[in-house]
Amino acid sequence: MSVNIDTEDLVQKDRDYLWHAMAKHNEKALPFIARRGEGSWFTDMDGNRYLDGVSGLWCLNLGHGRKEIALAAFEQMMSLSYFPLTLSHVPAIELSAKISELLQGSYRTFFSNSGSEANETAFKIARQYHAQNGNPGKYKFISRYRAYHGSTLGAMSATAQANRRMKYDPTAPGFLHVPPPYSYRSSFGDMPNSDLAAADFIDQVISWEGAETVAGVIMEPFISGGGVIIPAKEYLVRVAEICKKHDVLLILDEVVSGFGRTGKMFGFMHSDEVKPDIITMAKGLTSGYLPLGATAVSSKIYEKFKENGTHNHLRHVSTYGGHPASCAVALKNIEIIENEQIVQRVANLGESILGKLHDLTALSKVGEVRGKGFLYGIELVEDKVSKTPVSEELMGNIIAACTKKGLIIGRNGDTVPGFNNVLIIAPPLSSTEEDLDFVVDTVEEVLMEFC
Ligand code: PLP
Numbered sequence: 001m002s003v004n005i006d007t008e009d010l011v012q013k014d015r016d017y018l019w020h021a022m023a024k025h026n027e028k029a030l031p032f033i034a035r036r037g038e039g040s041w042f043t044d045m046d047g048n049r050y051l052d053g054v055s056g057l058w059c060l061n062l063g064h065g066r067k068e069i070a071l072a073a074f075e076q077m078m079s080l081s082y083f084p085l086t087l088s089h090v091p092a093i094e095l096s097a098k099i100s101e102l103l104q105g106s107y108r109t110f111f112s113n114s115g116s117e118a119n120e121t122a123f124k125i126a127r128q129y130h131a132q133n134g135n136p137g138k139y140k141f142i143s144r145y146r147a148y149h150g151s152t153l154g155a156m157s158a159t160a161q162a163n164r165r166m167k168y169d170p171t172a173p174g175f176l177h178v179p180p181p182y183s184y185r186s187s188f189g190d191m192p193n194s195d196l197a198a199a200d201f202i203d204q205v206i207s208w209e210g211a212e213t214v215a216g217v218i219m220e221p222f223i224s225g226g227g228v229i230i231p232a233k234e235y236l237v238r239v240a241e242i243c244k245k246h247d248v249l250l251i252l253d254e255v256v257s258g259f260g261r262t263g264k265m266f267g268f269m270h271s272d273e274v275k276p277d278i279i280t281m282a283k284g285l286t287s288g289y290l291p292l293g294a295t296a297v298s299s300k301i302y303e304k305f306k307e308n309g310t311h312n313h314l315r316h317v318s319t320y321g322g323h324p325a326s327c328a329v330a331l332k333n334i335e336i337i338e339n340e341q342i343v344q345r346v347a348n349l350g351e352s353i354l355g356k357l358h359d360l361t362a363l364s365k366v367g368e369v370r371g372k373g374f375l376y377g378i379e380l381v382e383d384k385v386s387k388t389p390v391s392e393e394l395m396g397n398i399i400a401a402c403t404k405k406g407l408i409i410g411r412n413g414d415t416v417p418g419f420n421n422v423l424i425i426a427p428p429l430s431s432t433e434e435d436l437d438f439v440v441d442t443v444e445e446v447l448m449e450f451c
Pocket of ligand 1: 113114115116119148151282
């Protein structure tokens, strides 16, 4: 299909009408308008090609242009265009069963449209579960500083990144924050097991608050947008034990880490013993082809919603949550992930990429390189002793230099004022080996120039 596009007109309309997410208003810079995508690459209006080293917003896991996925949406829309999940439809039934199988347990899934909504749903389910389990006073949630859990009020309240909340405070009551397991800058001093100290701090906070007031702990298995923080393997196991001890629900936000990103189907599967109470998903669930969020709860929790009583069911609904086309797309996406052994591929290739990126720590400004699967963070510092974060300007210059060479990379969001110093790389899981070499070579060239 050939479409004549008047670029100048588009730019003007973009400037006049479109409100970009997270972007500062800048009347001078040209908007970055994508025109086409193919695999891990996209092309802008001038025909320049870029490798999308952050998979859109960490969601385009299978890359652009998968015809099978588009056809799944098309066929579903032609056969049953919409149907609410107050009743039921085939793709939602099949997808909920598939999710339970992938989670290797007995889980029941509530569908929504996004990661934020999946987390909101988890908070409501957790509070109602405790109330119906005879503990109506359990309402507080604990999350970690640097975490991002979404943009809606509850999810933003769990998000512990000052800059993202500042203009919207006060956030919802009942959300508490604790330090992350961040051994490079541990809140617990320079000790060998600082990640376990971070876990034990959660134990203390629950006791200090009164376990009878705490409903849940929410965390990503690996903090992603907050700077790619990879805890020691035992951390999550310890947190799970602490939650169990206090009858506090462990809610794992697998919005980024789910569906293969870290080299396991779900991030928590790196810790065999952990059986989360609630798992939230979005992004990689459909590889970004259509919006879909999911909140999977263990049967222990669901049982409490089956009990008799007028108010004991979940009073929560989403018009488009679990849209038939989104569920059909998710099923096809998962089928491809399984058939192409994407998760195993990410685990194997991820190790060697991390090894190559790790060599960059020889550079004077590369403080630490962290990663798991196809998720990498490169923390840049002025010097390795003071660990002073590099300037915003240097971060901007590095990202711009990568863009100029045809590679899009990101950085940690507005995590902590003055600490936006982690470069983030998360290419599509289906990237070819040639694509991945391009990512590593480009990052290396640019960092050798600037660091
Ligand atoms: N949780 C995590 C870990 C995320 O990274 C995000 C989005 O980036 C969300 C939740 C929110 O997802 P959404 O943007 O689909 O609402």
